[in-house]
Amino acid sequence: xxxxxxxxxxxxxxxxxxxxxxxxxxxxxxxxxxxxxxxxxxxxxxxxxxxxxxxxxxxxxxxxxxxxxxxxxxxxxxxxxxxxxxxxxxxxxxxxxxxxxxxxxxxxxxxxxxxxxxxxxxxxxxxxxxxxxxxxxxxxxxxxxxxxxxxxxxxxxxxxxxxxxxxxxxxxxxxxxxxxxxxxxxxxxxxxxxxxxxxxxxxxxxxxxxxxxxxxxxxxxxxxxxxxxxxxxxxxxxxxxxxxxxxxxxxxxxxx
Amino acid sequence: xxxxxxxxxxxxxxxxxxxxxxxxxxxxxxxxxxxxxxxxxxxxxxxxxxxxxxxxxxxxxxxxxxxxxxxxxxxxxxxxxxxxxxxxxxxxxxxxxxxxxxxxxxxxxxxxxxxxxxxxxxxxxxxxxxxxxxxxxxxxxxxxxxxxxxxxxxxxxxxxxxxxxxxxxxxxxxxxxxxxxxxxxxxxxxxxxxxxxxxxxxxxxxxxxxxxxxxxxxxxxxxxxxxxxxxxxxxxxxxxxxxxxxxxxxxxxxxxxxxxxxxxxxxxxxxxxxxxxxxxxxxxxxxxxxxxxxxxxxxxxxxxxxxxxxxxxxxxxxxxxxxxxxxxxxxxxxxxxxxxxxxxxxxxxxxxxxxxxxxxxxxxxxxxxxxxxxxxxxxxxxxxxxxxxxxxxxxxxxxxxxxxxxxxxxxxxxxxxxxxxxxxxxxxxxxxx
Numbered sequence: 001x002x003x004x005x006x007x008x009x010x011x012x013x014x015x016x017x018x019x020x021x022x023x024x025x026x027x028x029x030x031x032x033x034x035x036x037x038x039x040x041x042x043x044x045x046x047x048x049x050x051x052x053x054x055x056x057x058x059x060x061x062x063x064x065x066x067x068x069x070x071x072x073x074x075x076x077x078x079x080x081x082x083x084x085x086x087x088x089x090x091x092x093x094x095x096x097x098x099x100x101x102x103x104x105x106x107x108x109x110x111x112x113x114x115x116x117x118x119x120x121x122x123x124x125x126x127x128x129x130x131x132x133x134x135x136x137x138x139x140x141x142x143x144x145x146x147x148x149x150x151x152x153x154x155x156x157x158x159x160x161x162x163x164x165x166x167x168x169x170x171x172x173x174x175x176x177x178x179x180x181x182x183x184x185x186x187x188x189x190x191x192x193x194x195x196x197x198x199x200x201x202x203x204x205x206x207x208x209x210x211x212x213x214x215x216x217x218x219x220x221x222x223x224x225x226x227x228x229x230x231x232x233x234x235x236x237x238x239x240x241x242x243x244x245x246x247x248x249x250x251x252x253x254x255x256x
Numbered sequence: 257x258x259x260x261x262x263x264x265x266x267x268x269x270x271x272x273x274x275x276x277x278x279x280x281x282x283x284x285x286x287x288x289x290x291x292x293x294x295x296x297x298x299x300x301x302x303x304x305x306x307x308x309x310x311x312x313x314x315x316x317x318x319x320x321x322x323x324x325x326x327x328x329x330x331x332x333x334x335x336x337x338x339x340x341x342x343x344x345x346x347x348x349x350x351x352x353x354x355x356x357x358x359x360x361x362x363x364x365x366x367x368x369x370x371x372x373x374x375x376x377x378x379x380x381x382x383x384x385x386x387x388x389x390x391x392x393x394x395x396x397x398x399x400x401x402x403x404x405x406x407x408x409x410x411x412x413x414x415x416x417x418x419x420x421x422x423x424x425x426x427x428x429x430x431x432x433x434x435x436x437x438x439x440x441x442x443x444x445x446x447x448x449x450x451x452x453x454x455x456x457x458x459x460x461x462x463x464x465x466x467x468x469x470x471x472x473x474x475x476x477x478x479x480x481x482x483x484x485x486x487x488x489x490x491x492x493x494x495x496x497x498x499x500x501x502x503x504x505x506x507x508x509x510x511x512x513x514x515x516x517x518x519x520x521x522x523x524x525x526x527x528x529x530x531x532x533x534x535x536x537x538x539x540x541x542x543x544x545x546x547x548x549x550x551x552x553x554x555x556x557x558x559x560x561x562x563x564x565x566x567x568x569x570x571x572x573x574x575x576x577x578x579x580x581x582x583x584x585x586x587x588x589x590x591x592x593x594x595x596x597x598x599x600x601x602x603x604x605x606x607x608x609x610x611x612x613x614x615x616x617x618x619x620x621x622x623x624x625x626x627x628x629x630x631x632x633x634x635x636x637x638x639x640x641x642x643x644x645x646x647x648x649x650x651x652x653x654x655x656x657x658x659x660x661x662x663x664x665x666x667x668x669x670x671x672x673x674x675x676x677x678x679x680x681x682x683x684x685x686x687x688x689x
Contacts, residue, residue, distance in 0.1 A: 007510060007511075010499060010504060010505040010506060010507065011505075029513065031510075031511065031512060031513035034307075034511045034512065035307065035308045035309065035310070036308065037308075038306055038307055038308040038511075039303060039306070039308035039309075042302070042303075042306055042308065056513075057488075057510075136260075139260045139262065140260050142260070143260030143261075143262065144260070149275060151263065152263075152271050152272060152273070152274070152275060153271075153272050153273040153274070153324075153327040153328075153331060154273055154274055154275045154324070154327070155273075155310075155323070155327060156310035156311070157310040158310070158312060158318035158319075158320075158322075158323040158326070158522075159318065159322075159323050159326035159327065159330075159337050159338055159339055159340075159518070159522065160327070160330075160336065160337040160515060160518070161272075161273075161327050161330035161331050161335065161336055161337055161338075164330055164331065164334065164335055164336040164337070164483070165336040165337065165483065165514060165515055168336050168482075168483035168484070168514040169513055169514055172513070172514060245309065245310050246309050246310060246311075249303075249308065249309060
């Protein structure tokens with residue numbers, strides 16, 4: 001676990017009491033969660049911005065399945081002596097959060113799934129590009145990761161070109177990372193069973209203009225949870241934390 | 257799954273960063289002529305200040321009109337973000353001051369705009385930042401010029417005024433081998449003629465005063481971050497990789513990843529140095545960029561005709577333009593600048609300084625002034641104006657003589673321009689006889 005990078009904030013991890021665990025999506029790292037992390041730090045909450053093995057600043061071998069990633073996360077939290085926690089995951093991270101909440105039912109108090117669906121289908125074309133580490137994989141993920149309007153920009157975060165920054169983050173991922181992540185998403189088959197096991201308060205934040213995980217593909221998942229809350233953001237695509245950061249934060253504040 | 261259809265440059269020039277105003281329906285980018293922005297409540301205010309929420313605070317740091325421009329230039333350059341500044345000089349200063357401290361060193365091309373040369377040669381040394389000026393064509397010299405404290409390599413896509421074409425692929429590769437980023441002044445080429453990030457540059461700045469705005473009505477600059485440079489791996493930039501006391505011990509690479517540089521440039525540089533662009537200026541630059549592709553193609557087309565005319569004129573010693581086989585970077589230009597080499601070039605007039613004076617004073621369409629990149633054609637004699645602070649040796653190294661004339665070719669009818677030049681040349685001929 002020493003090879004794992006986790007962002008705790010500038011002052012480091014001060015306490016392991018009920019942290020909020022932020023989990024990134026395919027090929028990304030903890031920096032996609034910087035803004036909400038900064039909010040909860042200001043509110044004196046304990047926060048863990050995880051870089052999954054082989055992602056961002058974390059070394060270590062890539063994990064090949066969503067259940068393996070969830071097991072790894074629970075071991076990591078055990079090493080930190082974390083007892084109870086809340087989980088926030090985006091895209092692939094939402095599946096890891098779901099599986100973690102199912103495996104550690106009594107420890108996961110809150111579960112927030114952002115830009116999620118089950119099954120999280122991945123096209124053969126995209127997988128083939130990713131397998132060969134072709135730039136087309138990143139271009140497709142970037143293109144499909146945003147709503148049509150967001151591709152024109154008008155970022156609420158001044159001066160940052162949204163698709164450019166996402167593309168750059170994906171380009172910085174190591175060879176094979178995107179393929180392994182996409183494959184793990186595509187092969188994850190126990191989402192509905194896991195959702196039935198979850199006892200945490202559950203919130204799904206979905207983008208109505210999401211091309212990768214459109215809301216209608218989350219319907220079965222929503223039905224499988226016990227009384228989940230669902231928020232849809234009208235103008236957002238898949239990368240909700242970038243397209244609608246303030247709305248996402250407001251929803252996180254409500255539940256966390 | 258459909259193949260992604262990325263938007264093309266001509267579309268991005270018109271749309272990137274902007275959507276119709278949701279409140280008024282205004283199609284054009286509104287000018288948010290306000291110094292500051294009202295917060296919904298105290299909690300929201302604290303959130304924006306703490307970078308946990310997006311929003312605008314104060315127009316020295318961000319402004320919605322400027323943001324459209326910043327996104328637009330980022331999109332056109334293939335970058336991740338940008339900052340609009342009060343001038344091109346301010347953009348250059350912001351780039352350098354964001355990653356350099358007293359005691360650090362720059363390797364720069366010896367063919368620079370006079371203003372850039374002044375800043376590096378005379379002003380930055382007062383703050384402990386020294387520069388070695390070298391010929392970037394001498395690759396071995398570039399390699400040998402790195403010192404322990406070198407923190408930046410800097411040059412222009414087309415050197416001023418000799419139009420030295422920078423071999424960005426080679427220079428960036430050498431820079432990266434030394435763990436140093438390459439900053440490029442892309443003013444003369446604009447993203448329509450060249451995208452330096454695609455060739456390996458890490459940071460770009462523009463004088464938006466020139467071709468981007470294109471009409472000679474504003475002073476402005478843009479600093480663009482590619483997001484490519486690995487500041488952590490380099491280990492030479494504590495400004496980005498170590499806690500910054502000026503913002504609650506933030507470590508920019510940890511919190512912003514690829515956007516570390518542009519984030520620090522805004523959080524510190526825009527905040528503390530304050531060389532911001534006015535939103536009205538941003539609007540005018542946006543208006544210019546909307547027609548960038550059309551204008552640059554016309555600039556280049558007319559320039560080629562004028563270069564051909566002058567190159568065959570008895571009173572002209574030589575024309576310095578990279579499309580000509582006589583230019584030392586002709587081959588490189590044909591590889592890097594397939595859409596053209598811009599609309600600024602120099603030529604040597606027979607008869608020296610006095611002939612040049614007569615030539616300029618007898619032009620009526622070309623305006624004698626210190627600028628380039630206007631829709632109107634411009635002329636100047638560098639040795640007595642833009643480069644007058646350089647000594648004879650420096651002038652020679654920069655390819656400037658007393659008879660050097662610099663033209664910036666505008667969008668007028670080319671026959672009218674050639675007729676105007678003919679009048680000037682006739683006047684010069686009388687002097688030289």
